[in-house]
Amino acid sequence: MRKPYKPLLQQWAWQQSAACRGMDATHFHSPRGEHRKARREREARARQVCASCPVLASCAEFALDYREPHGVWGELSERERGELARRSPR
Numbered sequence: 001m002r003k004p005y006k007p008l009l010q011q012w013a014w015q016q017s018a019a020c021r022g023m024d025a026t027h028f029h030s031p032r033g034e035h036r037k038a039r040r041e042r043e044a045r046a047r048q049v050c051a052s053c054p055v056l057a058s059c060a061e062f063a064l065d066y067r068e069p070h071g072v073w074g075e076l077s078e079r080e081r082g083e084l085a086r087r088s089p090r
């Protein structure tokens, strides 16, 4: 079950400290028609950014709570989040 929505500013406040702040979203989100190898490489680069991010845990928790369907969030790809959600539904 999803958590109830918080006021928008509170919900996104953690992003003020994000390592990816200001970066182009294409580093974290798959363009249409992206091939498997390109996706693996893009996700690996995104994870490198996430690895030094001070809000990694908040980011991953947010993406899992709100079932973010696209992109790398908190080092987790959409496929990895889906696997976690299937193993331990919230």
Ligand code: SF4
Pocket: 015, 018, 019, 020, 021, 028, 049, 050, 051, 053, 054, 055, 056, 057, 059, 060, 072, 073, 074, 075
């Ligand atoms: S964990 Fe990754 S995607 Fe999330 S805010 Fe940090 S750098 Fe961005």
